[in-house]
Amino acid sequence: MFRRNRGRGNYSYTVARVKAKKSLLLKEEDYDKMLMMTVPEISRYISEAGYSKEMADLAGRLSGLILLEHATYINMAKVFSSILRSSTGELYEMVSAYLDKWDVWNLKVILRGKSYGLDADGIREDLVPAGRLSAESLDKLIALDTDEDILASFGKTTHVEIPQEIISAYKSSGNLGVIEDFLDKVHYERLIKSISLTSRPSQLFYDYVREQVDVKNFETILKLKAEGIYGEQVTKYLIRGGRMIDDRTLALLANAEDIPSMVNEASQIDFGEEVKAALDANNVRDAVLGLRKYERQKAKKFSRLYPLSVIPVIDYMINKEYEVRNIRVIARGTESGLDRDTIKGLLVI
Amino acid sequence: MALEGEAAGLAAIGAGLAVGLTGIGAGMGEKDVGAAAVGAMTEDRSIFGTAMIFMVIPETIVIFGLVIAIIALFAL
Numbered sequence: 001m002f003r004r005n006r007g008r009g010n011y012s013y014t015v016a017r018v019k020a021k022k023s024l025l026l027k028e029e030d031y032d033k034m035l036m037m038t039v040p041e042i043s044r045y046i047s048e049a050g051y052s053k054e055m056a057d058l059a060g061r062l063s064g065l066i067l068l069e070h071a072t073y074i075n076m077a078k079v080f081s082s083i084l085r086s087s088t089g090e091l092y093e094m095v096s097a098y099l100d101k102w103d104v105w106n107l108k109v110i111l112r113g114k115s116y117g118l119d120a121d122g123i124r125e126d127l128v129p130a131g132r133l134s135a136e137s138l139d140k141l142i143a144l145d146t147d148e149d150i151l152a153s154f155g156k157t158t159h160v161e162i163p164q165e166i167i168s169a170y171k172s173s174g175n176l177g178v179i180e181d182f183l184d185k186v187h188y189e190r191l192i193k194s195i196s197l198t199s200r201p202s203q204l205f206y207d208y209v210r211e212q213v214d215v216k217n218f219e220t221i222l223k224l225k226a227e228g229i230y231g232e233q234v235t236k237y238l239i240r241g242g243r244m245i246d247d248r249t250l251a252l253l254a255n256a257e258d259i260p261s262m263v264n265e266a267s268q269i270d271f272g273e274e275v276k277a278a279l280d281a282n283n284v285r286d287a288v289l290g291l292r293k294y295e296r297q298k299a300k301k302f303s304r305l306y307p308l309s310v311i312p313v314i315d316y317m318i319n320k321e322y323e324v325r326n327i328r329v330i331a332r333g334t335e336s337g338l339d340r341d342t343i344k345g346l347l348v349i
Numbered sequence: 350m351a352l353e354g355e356a357a358g359l360a361a362i363g364a365g366l367a368v369g370l371t372g373i374g375a376g377m378g379e380k381d382v383g384a385a386a387v388g389a390m391t392e393d394r395s396i397f398g399t400a401m402i403f404m405v406i407p408e409t410i411v412i413f414g415l416v417i418a419i420i421a422l423f424a425l
Contacts, residue, residue, distance in 0.1 A: 010384060012380075012381040012382075012384040012385040012388070013384040013385060013387060013388040014388065015385070015388070016384070016385035016386070016387075016388035016389040017388040017389065017391055017392055019389070020388070020389045020391075020392035020393050021392055024392075086388075308381075
């Protein structure tokens with residue numbers, strides 16, 4: 001009865017913090033207001049909605065859309081890092097494993113940025129230093145000359161060994177996708193391993209991650225099919241460990257010759273309804289948007305269960321990520337002159 | 350009517366247990382409430398008053414224990 005559960009984690013403290021933070025997130029009516037604004041007005045609006053420090057810090061050297069995009073990412077990184085710092089025990093382990101995806105994201109941004117010849121500042125604008133790698137460590141990675149050095153240094157810090165055959169495949173084809181898919185695979189495998197299945201909430205989180213794997217696999221199949229790739233070629237990019245799509249269905253989806261012929265198999269999956277119309281219309285963008293909306297609905301549903309667990313923390317991080325994504329979509333859409341209905345259709349609310 | 354001898358001793362033990370155990374129970378409850386209150390106040394300092402009220406709610410259990418202890422010691 002009196003055993004101190006130091007290893008279990010400080011759920012009450014962290015959950016109360018994220019619940020308070022969640023109440024300050026932008027609501028649908030905020031997005032409606034922002035849809036009527038110009039980019040400088042959106043910048044002012046979000047400054048009053050919790051992004052003021054980052055906007056003020058960066059306003060000296062950046063402006064317009066770039067300022068808004070960079071400030072939202074920096075804000076998100078700071079918020080996630082503060083959640084991680086305030087967690088302890090197994091909660092810290094799970095949050096940390098979940099946030100590792102930003103290390104993978106940052107490495108992808110650096111490799112892509114380098115391959116397109118962007119300078120350090122250009123690359124930095126898209127970084128989200130919310131994982132194990134701090135902004136300084138990321139700067140060190142950016143300063144390295146070759147991709148091999150970057151991958152070796154990344155591997156040392158995050159303990160992700162990238163096999164030689166993956167590096168050789170990248171070198172021979174020049175396609176970064178090979179490395180990116182490998183990193184995604186490693187991330188999900190590690191995340192699934194990190195979840196201790198000792199309680200019902202952990203089991204729910206485990207199932208949620210496995211569903212994310214399903215969504216990710218479905219998205220990969222869609223994107224490859226849009227480029228005319230199917231069959232064995234697709235299978236090697238898929239991540240194992242999903243919950244809703246078994247190996248047989250995964251193989252059938254991968255072997256379908258085009259997107260509309262995936263409808264039958266897709267209808268047996270939980271998110272089948274969300275993507276059906278888009279698959280029929282051969283529209284990858286809408287299908288991916290349908291998947292995002294499904295993910296958001298799923299997160300909303302499971303956030304109401306088990307108040308003292310990792311679930312509200314993950315739910316907040318998902319919502320924060322969507323908030324940042326929505327702000328960026330509105331700002332970009334407004335800047336490029338898209339009409340309001342189209343932009344609203346792209347939001348995940 | 351005051352208790353005497355062995356009965357008075359048992360009543361004193363009972364009073365001690367009533368206050369002690371409710372104190373431990375309140376402490377266990379306050380651990381989570383207090384942590385959550387501090388967490389919420391970190392984000393929003395204006396809720397100090399509300400958080401304080403929630404903090405002291407588990408303390409009421411100790412008052413029940415104290416009442417039982419007083420009854421055991423003086424009213425039996």
